[in-house]
Amino acid sequence: MRTGAENLLRATTNNKVREQVLLELSFVNSDLQILKEELEGLNISVEVYQNTEGTFSIPLVPLGLKETKEVDFTLPLKDFILEHYSEDSSEYEDEIADLVDLRQACRTPSRDEAGIEMLMSYFLQLGFIENRFFPPTRHMGVLFTW
Known part of the structure; x- marks a missing residue:
């Protein structure tokens, strides 16, 4: 979406379209920055669950586990x-x-x-x-x- 908006910005000569595209690009850039910060937060918390011994390691995503109910077999x-x-x-x-x-x-x-x-x-x-x-x-x- 960002690349398309940048291409439209370069191709257009209409000032109103340029303003709208610049506004949309600012929103997209803001959203991307927020997502980048959230991802950095996730990456930091993932390190806690990683194996530091250098042996076989399975990366775990630190998400909550699915809640289960009591079942009696x-x-x-x-x-x-x-x-x-x-x-x-x-x-x-x-x-x-x-x-x-x-x-x-x-x-x-x-x-x-x-x-x-x-x-x-x-x-x-x-x-x-x-x-x-x-x-x-x-x-x-x-x-x-x-």
Whole structure:
């Protein structure tokens, strides 16, 4: 937009058009300066989350995490294990508790490699669970979005 306005300013001989283009250019330059300052602020805050050891590093953008609601997988998973697999669901209480704990921990992950690994672990667990416990033909009563 800026380049087009500058080209129009060079090409026009009409004073009224020149004034309008100069006004628009001043607005664009002002907006660009504001965006540049905001970006500098973001770049400064990103350094806090960068790995300083010189090893493998994943840049993280310091944005707020998506808020999640409390979800309890326990009862739907136990019911499905009993109905579909005909097994005593109480034998799997520890594994279900581990899943609930992992989800709870993922609600406030640390912003480092360990936090990323935990989020990836939870994401992979959701894939495994979806394949085994959430058939497309049956509604399980657990509603959440990743």
